[in-house]
Every structure is written in C-alpha cells, then in structure tokens.
Amino acid sequence: MTIKKLHMGSCGIVALAVASATPAFASGTTAGSSITNTASISYSVGGVSQPSVNSNTDSFVVDRKVNLTVAEVGSATTVVAPGQTGAYTTFTLQNTSNAVLDFALTSAQTAGGTAAHGGTDNFDVTGVTIYSDTNSNGVYDAGTDTAVTYIDELAADATVTLFVVGNVPSGRATGDVSNVRLTATGREGGTGGSMGAALVQTTGANTAAMDTVFADGAGVSDAARDAAHSDDDDYTVATATLTVSKSSSVVSDPINSTTNPKAIPGAVISYCIQVANASGGAAATSVSVSDIVPANMTYVASSIRLNGTVTGGVCNADGVAGGSFSSGTVSGTIATVAAGDTRTLVFQATIN
Amino acid sequence: MKRMISIAFALSLASALPGVAQAQSANAVAIDSNVMVERTTTDTAGRSQTMLEEPRVVVPGDKLVFVLNYRNNGVRPATDFVVTNPLPQAVAFDGTSDADTSVSVDGGRNWGQLATLTIRNADGTNRPARAEDVTHIRWAFQQPIPAGRAGRLMFRGVVR
Numbered sequence: 001m002t003i004k005k006l007h008m009g010s011c012g013i014v015a016l017a018v019a020s021a022t023p024a025f026a027s028g029t030t031a032g033s034s035i036t037n038t039a040s041i042s043y044s045v046g047g048v049s050q051p052s053v054n055s056n057t058d059s060f061v062v063d064r065k066v067n068l069t070v071a072e073v074g075s076a077t078t079v080v081a082p083g084q085t086g087a088y089t090t091f092t093l094q095n096t097s098n099a100v101l102d103f104a105l106t107s108a109q110t111a112g113g114t115a116a117h118g119g120t121d122n123f124d125v126t127g128v129t130i131y132s133d134t135n136s137n138g139v140y141d142a143g144t145d146t147a148v149t150y151i152d153e154l155a156a157d158a159t160v161t162l163f164v165v166g167n168v169p170s171g172r173a174t175g176d177v178s179n180v181r182l183t184a185t186g187r188e189g190g191t192g193g194s195m196g197a198a199l200v201q202t203t204g205a206n207t208a209a210m211d212t213v214f215a216d217g218a219g220v221s222d223a224a225r226d227a228a229h230s231d232d233d234d235y236t237v238a239t240a241t242l243t244v245s246k247s248s249s250v251v252s253d254p255i256n257s258t259t260n261p262k263a264i265p266g267a268v269i270s271y272c273i274q275v276a277n278a279s280g281g282a283a284a285t286s287v288s289v290s291d292i293v294p295a296n297m298t299y300v301a302s303s304i305r306l307n308g309t310v311t312g313g314v315c316n317a318d319g320v321a322g323g324s325f326s327s328g329t330v331s332g333t334i335a336t337v338a339a340g341d342t343r344t345l346v347f348q349a350t351i352n
Numbered sequence: 353m354k355r356m357i358s359i360a361f362a363l364s365l366a367s368a369l370p371g372v373a374q375a376q377s378a379n380a381v382a383i384d385s386n387v388m389v390e391r392t393t394t395d396t397a398g399r400s401q402t403m404l405e406e407p408r409v410v411v412p413g414d415k416l417v418f419v420l421n422y423r424n425n426g427v428r429p430a431t432d433f434v435v436t437n438p439l440p441q442a443v444a445f446d447g448t449s450d451a452d453t454s455v456s457v458d459g460g461r462n463w464g465q466l467a468t469l470t471i472r473n474a475d476g477t478n479r480p481a482r483a484e485d486v487t488h489i490r491w492a493f494q495q496p497i498p499a500g501r502a503g504r505l506m507f508r509g510v511v512r
Contacts, residue, residue: 028413029412035442039383039505040436041422041435042433043381043431043433044430045430045431046428047431049432050380055384056384056385057385058386058387062411062412062511063411064411065411098411213409
C-alpha cells in the first residue's frame, strides 16, 4: 500500500489498516463484533522524519439490536368460498436485527373490529396453521410447505414467507370477513433445530460485552420494543347467490303462423329459464338447470339453447345448442354465470 | 505506547483541551484515541439534550464521536505533523469540522476532499464518493507543533 506524498512532504504512514471483507448488512454490523480505532502520527523533527507513533487502541463491542417486521403481503384480502379448505393468507417475516435469531410464531383470530382490508370481522376460519414457504415460490403448496411454530436461525436481514392456512366454514355469505393475525417474537438464535430461549433485554448497568437492545416498532397488537411484531390479513367470502325465473312466449300457431300467434293446440311455446347471479359475489360455474316439460305439451327436439343472454329482463334469441331431453325433463349445464350476470336456458314445446 | 486519559462521562465538546498525560516514552509525540457515543435524550419537559457517553450499549445506527488528543512531548517542534485515522470497518464516516483534513476512499492510496474523490463502479464508470465510502481520515498540519503543544482532533461516524 503506497501513500502519495503530502504537499508538505510528509513521510509515509504505517498505521493503515488492511481492509478485510466485512459484509455490509442493511440491519447493520453483526452483533458482538468489535469496533477498534487506532490513529497514528507521522512527523519530523529538525527536518528528519521520525518513526510514526500509534495511539492506544480504543475498542468496544457492537451490541445486539433486536428488530423484526411482520408484514401482510399483497394489500388485498384473500377471497374465499364457503367450505373452502386450505385458504391461505400470506405474510413475510424479516429479521432486521444485527444477529441470527429464532422467531416464535403465533396466529390468532380477532373477534369483531375492522379487518385488515376493511369490513368487520364476523367469523373465524377453522384449523388455522402456519406454514413456511419451503419452496420459496410465494404460493402455499399443500404437502410441500411445512407447518411451523417457529422459524429457526433466521439470519440478519433474511426474510421468510409465511402462510396462515385455514378452512372456511360452509354457509358463510358474500361479504363475510375473517381477520387473522400473525405475531412473531424474537428468540435466542445460535442453536439450530430447536427454538431458542426468550430474549432478555439488557437493563440497568450496561456491560462492555454484547448487550441486547429491543428496537422493534409496534405492530397491530404488540408494543414497540418488545422483540415482537404483528400484522393482520383477512379472508373475505364471495359466494354465488342464484335466483331462477321462468317465462314463456308463443312463437307461432298453425293458423296465424308467427303473426300475433295464439296459444292454441299445435302452437309452439318458447320457455326461457333465467339464472341470475347476484352482483358482488363470486361467479357460479357448472350451473345445472333442469325443467319438466308441462303436461299436455311435447318437447320440440333439439330446441334447447344454453348460455343465452337477457336484455331488460327479456330473453334474447341467442345461446348455443346443447343440453338434453330425457323422461319428460329438459336439462342443461351453463358453464359460468358471473356475479351480476344472468344466463338462460331456452327450449321449445308444442301444445298438444 | 499505552496511555489513558480519564474519560468524562459526559465529555463536553467545548471544554478545554484535556492534557494528555506526560508519558515517559521514547516517542516525542503522543496520540490518544477515544470513541464516544452521542445520545440525544428528551427530558420530561421536552428539552432534548445531547450527551457523549462511553460506548457501552452500541447498536447499528448509533452516532459515534472519535476524539484524538495529540501532544508534542519533545523539546523541539514537530514538523510535517500528520495524524491518520483508518476508519474501523463497521463505522461510516459522518464528517468533521476540523480544518486541514483530507480523506481517502481507497484505503489510503489517494487523498483529498470528499467532493473531489470518486469511486469506480463495477462497470468501469465512476461515481462521486460518499461519506460512507471513506476509509481513512487525515489531518496534515501546515504549521509545526511547538514543543509541549497539545491539541484535539475530532470526527464523527455512524455504526453501520
């Protein structure tokens, strides 16, 4: 290592520290490492350069700053259907301490109150379990991600993705909200395979050795500087609410044909079954519709049209052929009825 | 050489230069290094007070004050007097109000005012050096230090 001459012709300086590689962490210098300072003087006397002089070595230990962040991921509720199993909300846990720590995990259901993404909590999911995103894909994979009660040996600055997984009771209505809360609490690290002891903040007289300082902020349900942090996420139920109505119109009769047809024997009647899904919920899929052809009427072969639309409550003459007729019953399946949409099954029959 | 000065628990920056103990030493000049932690506390009346404490509880982000006391113990003036302080790895430079200082951002190869120094990026381009890039700080005195003269140098750092 060479030093440029000063403008005043100083001699070289011997006390240059050789830089060793110390990884720079956002969470800071690793706890327990020493900060050592030494200064040096170079000088001349009578124009003669003298041996340089080093100062004492001032050294102290960087203490352990315990900090962590639990955060819900996605800024949106998890939309679930009644009876859904394995419904999950996603959180991250970041160790922003300057030391390796374990983290105890607990989940809780809140009762009432405003949920994480609005709405009021009015039900609990069941069988709540916390899973770690073992394969780090950000998505809960049943059978792959492992259930956890603590995170072992999380390095400084490291982040782990966690899922709170539960089952949605059947019978919940659209707009029902369940709020879940994840709390992580720092524990002693250093020993893999088991959860470390509770952290103890150094109080009273400080020591020259590594002390422990809690530096975390307050979460949704924990105080600042308690080595814990918490956040909420929620489930919102969206289900399909279907209503069915049936209408009929005379298409033609043998006398008037299609001009002002009357419901006389031999007339062709069009039946329209409307399936409406309430707005604000979820789409209904594989909606099966069946209707018994009235007595004294004969089904017109291959007249079923599925997935037609409605305008102003009146069935349109659209839709695609499909469905089946068997034993006096017309049936067909509408693939999807979106929330707020109405789809139809239309068939024709003649009056005997 | 090993010498200690007493460390006032709340060392006032404005106090007179503390004497560096006269050492029976082969060296005609002496220097002593002290690191203090700067803490700002707010009392119940809402007044904030900044104290310098011994570095007992130190966590990343804490502000440090490095105090160097030098003295010419010899009988002749010391010329070409240069004090160099390599920054500890875990400390980011946070400025100094002393005159005649220059810094290095490359381990002491090149020196200058921070604004004139550059850091080479991985892609070969240069960017202006920042305070946290500083690896060394140096005081080069223009005037000789007379025999018996003592002084204090100071700079600030932040625990990374």
